[in-house]
Amino acid sequence: MRLFLDIGNTAMKWRLYSPGKPRMQGGQAHRRDWASLVDELAQRCGGHVRELWVASVAGREGDQLLEKELLRALGAQPRFYYSPAAGAGVVNAYADPARLGVDRWLAMVEVWHRTGAAVIVDCGSALTLDAVDGNGQHLGGYIVPGLAMLRGSLFQGTAQVRVTDSAPATLGLGCSTSAGVENGVLRMSVAFVTDVVVELRKTLSDTCPVFITGGDAAVLQPHLGFATQAEPDLVLDGLERVVSGAGDGTQG
Ligand SMILES: Nc1ncnc2c1ncn2[C@@H]1O[C@H](COP(=O)(O)OP(=O)(O)O)[C@@H](O)[C@H]1O
Ligand SMILES: CC(C)(COP(=O)(O)O)[C@@H](O)C(=O)NCCC(=O)O
Ligand SMILES: [K+]
Numbered sequence: 706m707r708l709f710l711d712i713g714n715t716a717m718k719w720r721l722y723s724p725g726k727p728r729m730q731g732g733q734a735h736r737r738d739w740a741s742l743v744d745e746l747a748q749r750c751g752g753h754v755r756e757l758w759v760a761s762v763a764g765r766e767g768d769q770l771l772e773k774e775l776l777r778a779l780g781a782q783p784r785f786y787y788s789p790a791a792g793a794g795v796v797n798a799y800a801d802p803a804r805l806g807v808d809r810w811l812a813m814v815e816v817w818h819r820t821g822a823a824v825i826v827d828c829g830s831a832l833t834l835d836a837v838d839g840n841g842q843h844l845g846g847y848i849v850p851g852l853a854m855l856r857g858s859l860f861q862g863t864a865q866v867r868v869t870d871s872a873p874a875t876l877g878l879g880c881s882t883s884a885g886v887e888n889g890v891l892r893m894s895v896a897f898v899t900d901v902v903v904e905l906r907k908t909l910s911d912t913c914p915v916f917i918t919g920g921d922a923a924v925l926q927p928h929l930g931f932a933t934q935a936e937p938d939l940v941l942d943g944l945e946r947v948v949s950g951a952g953d954g955t956q957g
Pocket of ligand 2: 712713714715762804805807808827829830832833848
């Protein structure tokens with residue numbers, strides 16, 4: 706069986722593939738406690754992992770610890786996939802390609818193979834936005850704090866700003882501290898994504914598709930004033946594509 710892992714800064718998502726059987730997948734938040742994370746994964750995936758592919762943005766030290774625990778608990782050598790200069794028909798915009806978050810790279814590769822030119826918004830621990838043109842050229846992107854990080858920075862930087870109730874956020878003016886924060890961070894994020902998409906659609910095409918993924922995609926999507934395609938598993942889809950060599954450079 707092949708096990709694919711998407712390790713973000715907040716959550717780990719996994720997908721188990723064995724030929725002829727339906728894929729199994731799941732995920733959970735981690736606190737960088739790699740040992741217990743891997744033990745729980747081993748309970749779910751059993752001991753028949755033959756190939757283990759990891760897309761991680763946990764950093765070098767995290768990856769080293771993760772590798773040790775995966776070897777211990779699953780008995781399979783993890784293969785870490787990092788962003789290349791080019792691959793699967795897509796060209797990395799970074800002069801130092803490996804510095805591009807592999808989650809961003811894989812989501813972009815997957816989307817380009819599905820639709821060509823596109824904008825990809827990943828509402829994760831950080832909110833990232835990337836653009837790729839019809840030739841597979843990565844045009845670059847942005848990295849801004851995700852919703853939880855925005856809230857957290859307010860809590861850390863102030864004495865009194867706290868969120869005490871969990872009323873769903875809107876884009877409207879807040880009439881309590883909680884609403885002021887929740888509505889504010891939501892509106893900031895929506896305004897940022899909207900502003901960039903409107904500008905990119907002047908060059909890519911005015912109907913260029915926008916894909917949205919990540920743990921907060923469901924929070925943002927209803928408030929965006931344009932159609933977006935929610936795809937929660939873009940990173941795992943992209944990893945499976947590049948690993949199985951299906952990303953052979955031709956689109957579609
Ligand atoms: N069950 C959950 N566990 C952790 N974060 C969650 C969960 N559900 C929604 N979120 C939100 O999603 C963000 C994490 O996004 P996600 O894409 O899952 O993680 P990562 O950034 O690790 O890829 C968190 O910052 C939080 O705002
Ligand atoms: C920007 C990210 C932290 C997003 O990861 P996530 O929010 O999913 O944990 C990740 O893509 C990353 O570590 N990138 C490296 C820096 C860069 O992409 O330029
Ligand atoms: K992510």
